[in-house]
Amino acid sequence: MPWNDQNPQNNPWGNKPGQQPPDLDEVVRRLQQRLSGMFGGGGGSGGGGISGPGKGVVMGGIVLALVLWVASGIYMVAADEEAVVLRFGKFVATTGPGLNWHLPYPVESVEKVPVTRVQRLEVGFRNLPGGRGRQVPQEALMLTKDENIVDVSFIVQYKVKDVANYVFNVAHTTKAVRDAAESAIREVIGRTMVDDVLTTGKAAVEVEVEGLIQSILNSYKVGILVTAVKLQNVQPPERVIKEFKDVASAREDRARAKNVAEAYANDILPKARGQGKKIVLDAQAYAASVVDRAQGESKRFVALLVAYRSAPDVTRKRLYIEAMEDILSRVDKIIVDKSVAARVLPYLPLDSMRGKVEVK
Numbered sequence: 124m125p126w127n128d129q130n131p132q133n134n135p136w137g138n139k140p141g142q143q144p145p146d147l148d149e150v151v152r153r154l155q156q157r158l159s160g161m162f163g164g165g166g167g168s169g170g171g172g173i174s175g176p177g178k179g180v181v182m183g184g185i186v187l188a189l190v191l192w193v194a195s196g197i198y199m200v201a202a203d204e205e206a207v208v209l210r211f212g213k214f215v216a217t218t219g220p221g222l223n224w225h226l227p228y229p230v231e232s233v234e235k236v237p238v239t240r241v242q243r244l245e246v247g248f249r250n251l252p253g254g255r256g257r258q259v260p261q262e263a264l265m266l267t268k269d270e271n272i273v274d275v276s277f278i279v280q281y282k283v284k285d286v287a288n289y290v291f292n293v294a295h296t297t298k299a300v301r302d303a304a305e306s307a308i309r310e311v312i313g314r315t316m317v318d319d320v321l322t323t324g325k326a327a328v329e330v331e332v333e334g335l336i337q338s339i340l341n342s343y344k345v346g347i348l349v350t351a352v353k354l355q356n357v358q359p360p361e362r363v364i365k366e367f368k369d370v371a372s373a374r375e376d377r378a379r380a381k382n383v384a385e386a387y388a389n390d391i392l393p394k395a396r397g398q399g400k401k402i403v404l405d406a407q408a409y410a411a412s413v414v415d416r417a418q419g420e421s422k423r424f425v426a427l428l429v430a431y432r433s434a435p436d437v438t439r440k441r442l443y444i445e446a447m448e449d450i451l452s453r454v455d456k457i458i459v460d461k462s463v464a465a466r467v468l469p470y471l472p473l474d475s476m477r478g479k480v481e482v483k
Contacts, residue, residue: 196227203239205286208232217286234290238283241350244297246304247276248355264360265309271317272363276356277329279304279336281349288346299345300336304352307335321371325354 200206200220208215210231218233225231247263248256263274281300283289293299311331315324333352340347359367431438 192227196225196231198223198225198233200235201237203237204235205238205283207234207236207286207290209234214287214291236283236286236289238286241280241282244279244281244300244304245276246279246301246308247274262305265312267312267317267320268314269316272360273312273317273320274356274358274360275308275312275320275354277304277308277332278351278353278355279349280351280353281347283346284348285344285346288344290346292344292346296345296347299343300340300347303336303339303343304332307332307339310335320357321359321367325357329354 198206199222200218202220204220206218206223208218208225208231210226211229212232215231223233225233246259248258250256258274258276260274263276264272265275267273279300289296311328312320315328318324320328329352333349336352337349340349358364427438427442
C-alpha cells in the first residue's frame with residue numbers, strides 16, 4: 124500500500140497523511156486491546172490495556188505453552204542406545220543412556236541409535252517367516268580362482284561403533300554394508316581355489332572377508348564395527364551339483380587308496396629296515412667273533428710252541444691227554460673192571476654196544 128494514499132482508513136497507523144507513525148508503545152497498546160477483546164476482557168478508558176481476568180488468562184496460557192515447549196525437550200535414551208543431538212539439522216553432540224534434555228523443536232532434534240545390539244545381515248539368501256529360506260542367486264553365485272562357479276551364502280554381524288558417522292555419512296547403511304560384504308566375498312573367493320572353498324579353507328575365507336569388509340566400511344567412514352562373518356552354505360550350483368559330487372567321490376577314493384598304501388608302506392618299511400639292521404649287526408658280530416677266535420687260537424698256538432720248545436715230552440703228553448679228554452667227552456662208553464668182566468659181559472647187549480665197552 125503506498126504511503127501517499129489519501130484515504131485515512133487505509134493508513135496502517137490510523138493517523139492522517141503527513142503525520143509520523145506512532146511509536147512502539149502505541150503499537151503494543153493497540154495489540155493488547157485486540158487480545159483483550161479476543162479473550163473477553165474490557166478496555167479501560169484511560170490506559171486502554173488488558174485488565175482483570177483476561178490478562179491473567181493470557182499470561183497463564185503463555186506460561187503453560189512455554190512450559191510445555193520446554194518440557195518437550197526431555198527424552199529418554201535406552202541402555203543399548205546413544206542419541207545424536209541435531210541443532211537445525213547440524214550435529215551438536217551425542218548423549219548416553221538415561222534421561223536427557225535438548226532445546227525443543229524446531230531448534231534441536233534427537234535421533235536414537237542402538238549401539239550395543241549386534242545386527243545381522245544376510246547375503247546370498249533371505250530368511251522368511253516360518254523358518255523358510257529363499258536363495259538370492261544374483262548375490263550368491265561367484266567365480267573361484269580356478270574358474271569354477273560356487274553358490275555362497277553367508278551372514279555378517281555388526282554393530283554401531285561411531286554414532287555420528289553412522290547417522291550422517293551414509294544414507295542407506297544396510298545397503299552400504301551389503302554392498303561392501305558382497306564385494307569383499309567376491310574378491311576373496313576370486314583368489315581361492317574351489318577345493319579350499321568347499322572343504323578346508325572356509326575358516327580362512329571367513330577371517331579374510333571380515334577384515335576386508337571392515338576395511339571398506341572404514342574407508343567410507345560408516346561408523347560400523349564388523350564382529351563376525353559366518354559362511355552358511357557353500358556348494359556348487361544346483362545344475363552341476365551331481366558332477367561335483369562325482370568329482371568329490373573320486374577325490375575321496377583317491378585319498379582312501381593313498382592312505383591304505385601309506386599305511387602298508389609304514390608297516391613294511393620299518394620291518395624291512397629293522398631286518399636289514401639285524402642282518403648287518405649279526406654279520407658284524409660274527410666277523411668280530413671269528414677274528415677274536417682266530418687271534419685267540421694263534422696266541423694259544425704260539426704259547427704251546429713256546430712250552431713245547433722248553434719241555435717237549437711233557438707238552439706232548441699233555442696235548443695227548445687234552446685231546447683224548449675232548450674226544451672221549453663226546454662219546455658214550457661203559458668201563459668194566461677186568462675182575463668182573465667175565466661175569467658181566469655175557470649179559471650185556473654187545474650187539475648194540477659194539478665199540479662202546481672197554482675192558483680193563
